[in-house]
Amino acid sequence: MTVPSDSDPTSASGDISENIVWHENTVTRASRQSNLGQRGCVVWFTGLSGCGKSTIANELDRLLIARGAASTLLDGDNVRHGLCAPPAVLQGEHGQAFAERFGLGFSPTDREENIRRIGAVASLMAGAGLVTLAAFVSPYQRDRDRVRRMVEQDGQAGDFLEVFVDTPLEVCQQRDPKGLYKKALAGEIAHFTGISDPYEAPERPEIHLQFREGMTPLDAAEEIGQVMQERGIFGDSPATG
Ligand SMILES: Nc1ncnc2c1ncn2[C@@H]1O[C@H](COP(=O)(O)OS(=O)(=O)O)[C@@H](OP(=O)(O)O)[C@H]1O
Ligand SMILES: Nc1ncnc2c1ncn2[C@@H]1O[C@H](COP(=O)(O)OP(=O)(O)O)[C@@H](O)[C@H]1O
Numbered sequence: 001m002t003v004p005s006d007s008d009p010t011s012a013s014g015d016i017s018e019n020i021v022w023h024e025n026t027v028t029r030a031s032r033q034s035n036l037g038q039r040g041c042v043v044w045f046t047g048l049s050g051c052g053k054s055t056i057a058n059e060l061d062r063l064l065i066a067r068g069a070a071s072t073l074l075d076g077d078n079v080r081h082g083l084c085a086p087p088a089v090l091q092g093e094h095g096q097a098f099a100e101r102f103g104l105g106f107s108p109t110d111r112e113e114n115i116r117r118i119g120a121v122a123s124l125m126a127g128a129g130l131v132t133l134a135a136f137v138s139p140y141q142r143d144r145d146r147v148r149r150m151v152e153q154d155g156q157a158g159d160f161l162e163v164f165v166d167t168p169l170e171v172c173q174q175r176d177p178k179g180l181y182k183k184a185l186a187g188e189i190a191h192f193t194g195i196s197d198p199y200e201a202p203e204r205p206e207i208h209l210q211f212r213e214g215m216t217p218l219d220a221a222e223e224i225g226q227v228m229q230e231r232g233i234f235g236d237s238p239a240t241g
Contacts (some may be wrong), residue, residue, distance in 0.1 A: 013226060029155065032129035034068050037235040038128035040159065042151045043224065045135040046144060046192045046202060047165035050172035052217065053135035056165060056209070059221035061133055069234065071131040074118055079136075080104070083121065084114045106191045112143050119147030123154045131233065139199040158231055163224060164205040169194045171211060 033039055043060070045053040054075050064071040080086065087096075087103030104110040124192075127130040127233050138144050148160040172194065173181045184192035191197040202208075207227055209220050228234065 029127055029129065032127075036129040038069055038129065038131065039233050039235075040129040040131070040155060041161065041228075041232050041233055042122045042126050042132045042134060042147070042159065043161045043163060043228070044122075044138070044144065044147065045133070045163045045165055046138045046205075047167060048169060048199055049137060049192075050166035050175045050177065051165040052220070052236075053137075053165050055217045056163075056220045056224070057133045057135040058223050059217040063221050063225055064131055067234075069131055070129065071133060072125055073133045074122060074135070076136040079118060082115070084117055106193075106197065108140070111137075111139065115140075115143040115147060119143075119150050123151045124149065126151055126159060127154055131228075137193050137199070139193050140195070141200045141203060144202065161207060161224075161227070161231070162205040163207045163209060164202040165209050165220075166201070167211045179200045 015210050029040065043057075045057050050082035054077075057073055057075065059072050061073045081089070084104045084106055087099040090103045104114050115136060118134060118136060122132045122134050138147075144162060148162070151160040152158075173185075176182060180189060180192065181195065183189045184195040190198075193199050206209055209215075209223070
């Protein structure tokens with residue numbers, strides 16, 4: 001825990017929230033959604049490494065764009081190159097102390113902060129009216145529930161759709177496209193989800209993609225698109241203020 005220094009503006013004022021005042025935007029979420037003809041939302045893919053999160057999310061993204069929707073995609077590996085970069089990436093530019101303080105690995109606390117940051121960004125994107133796809137292992141229910149609360153407080157109930165990509169560990173290990181399971185099983189990667197770190201399966205996901213042999217990414221994406229249609233995401237839903 002870093003004790004604020006005298007030069008830290010918060011040390012004099014005590015509670016930082018006293019000096020940070022929420023500013024209501026002039027342009028409302030409702031007008032952004034009306035312009036886009038859709039409801040901003042977050043479609044949150046969770047599951048083991050190799051379960052198919054990125055593939056299905058990209059397929060859904062393609063379907064959404066094809067139907068004229070405005071969507072965007074946040075992916076674990078990619079976001080960990082920038083917003084949630086590890087210490088090794090930050091050190092060169094920012095120095096060791098900064099890198100150790102703000103860089104993220106895979107400890108429970110680092111994963112918590114990773115998902116908290118992404119949840120805040122995803123909520124802002126949904127607030128702009130975008131269908132925001134997010135594909136992260138996000139192994140802890142508490143972290144996923146926190147994003148759900150954040151998104152639905154900013155918007156409305158139903159704006160967060162949890163998609164459990166329920167592919168068995170054995171299948172993920174057989175796929176192992178990045179060779180990470182092989183490394184993890186050889187002890188070369190610590191805290192690897194499903195091998196040496198826990199994964200808490202969603203208790204009540206909006207969409208449960210149960211693994212079936214022959215089920216294609218397109219099948220999964222179309223199933224999600226259908227649920228989104230039924231939930232009024234594409235323009236026949238009441239806009240929020
Ligand atoms: N220790 C460990 N555990 C799990 N995954 C690991 C680990 N180290 C690296 N990777 C690679 O990082 C991707 C997971 O990053 P996420 O940001 O989605 O993880 S988390 O949500 O913070 O748990 C994940 O990407 P996907 O395979 O696309 O899921 C892995 O390839
Ligand atoms: N429905 C599917 N059927 C067969 N292979 C799949 C399916 N979905 C994904 N894959 C393959 O599994 C591997 C891991 O998929 P990926 O989307 O990278 O998973 P994740 O993002 O969860 O790590 C990739 O090689 C991908 O082509």
